[in-house]
Amino acid sequence: MWGYSIAKSQSIVYDQNDRTIINYVLEQEPSLRTCMACGGCTSTCSAGNLVPFNIRRLNTLLQRGEYSQVKKEIYNCMLCGKCTIVCPRGVNIRNVVLKTREAIMNSEKSDANDTNAI
């Protein structure tokens, strides 16, 4: 009805958040460091027009080490690559999505192995 809700107070403690996934992605695709959060990728995104997928917001969440929303949305990308074509900083966003998926899969595998070991 409203299109918004009362924002809850939150604080982000970078030192305590888990940055494993973003560190892996930055290592594999260093061009992501040049992102200036213009949102060109998001505005041109075909998937984002149809389903919840906002690459600009996902980048912010990745940088903060807050992955739950990233895990929900990252598979909505169709890998069409239009975002990569429009990016003014030349970030290979398509590869960022692939590497993020890879990192999430690796972390889930490692969690599963830890559980099996227990």
Add this chain to the structure above:
Amino acid sequence: MEQELGKNAVWANYQKDIADDHYYYCRSCIRQAFLPGSERMFLHIVGNVLGKDIYDDPKHTTCTGIAYHSDLVPQETTATVIARHFALMTEAGYENMAISCITSFGLYTEILETWKEHPEEEEKVRDYLWKATRREFKIPKNIAHTSDIIFHFRHQIAEKATRRLVDVNGNPLKVVDHIGCHYAKLFPSKGVGGAEFPYVLAGMVDAWGGQQVDYPERRHCCGFGFRNYLVMANRGYSVANSHKKLESMKPYQPDLIVANCPGCAMFLDRWQYTIEQMEGKTYGANGQGIPVLTYEEMAGLVLGYNPWDLGMQLHQIDVEPLLLKMGIDYNPAGKHELGARQLTIPTLK
């Protein structure tokens, strides 16, 4: 005694000069749209009740503040528009500005302070203005927000008052004062009491018989914040600020909120409805909201004016419980009359 002198000496540093007479009036976009009675009442109080000279110039325009703070207008454009206002003031023969909007007040101050630090910017803007309009200007001698002027004459208003900020039993009303961020948080020396101890509204409350309410989030922003509100997806941040303040003030059971910024008056009023609809929460007595008044409405009530002539029927939160508490004899049926015009009566669907 020495300590008292020390306190007074320190407090003297928190005062500002406010001109006594001959004002050039700068209107506010938001107030004209949402609180038109307050603009009219300010001119009436200053011009007719206090007998001062104030000029309401039809050539005056927006200061561009909302567009400036939304990144739609660059500073040079804003500075040139404000320079034109200075030129209009100069042409009309005035030297003291009375600025009705807190956003404008902050912006006029920001431009003047920029020119103090960077005189080359002033030269550039003088050149822009000359090329665009063939106008020249003098820097105003005194810049005051309209709440400064009402504060300046608060004791004279108290002398002429027919009512006080008290309930029917004579107990002082509990008043929350809310100061707009752009009044003194940008340039603390430009506000009465600075950013830490703003006294501009509390001084009126004290002079007119009310009781100030001090509560933890007293200096918190109302949440308007331009981009917080203008982009719908961000409005949750805006309402969260008002929510935080209202939660914080509720235990003190305030009778009313008074604000000196048109944006704050609007949002603290309108967001109470939104919060009630979203969460079912209300913050006033008997499941009602807390009325939010402008300082002119508060002044108008103590001066004995009809609340409907002050435009108080245009608020989101009903002011009638407050009027009854104060024992004001008003005509409930006149609520939807504005002069000879009949306002649309809201209906529930």
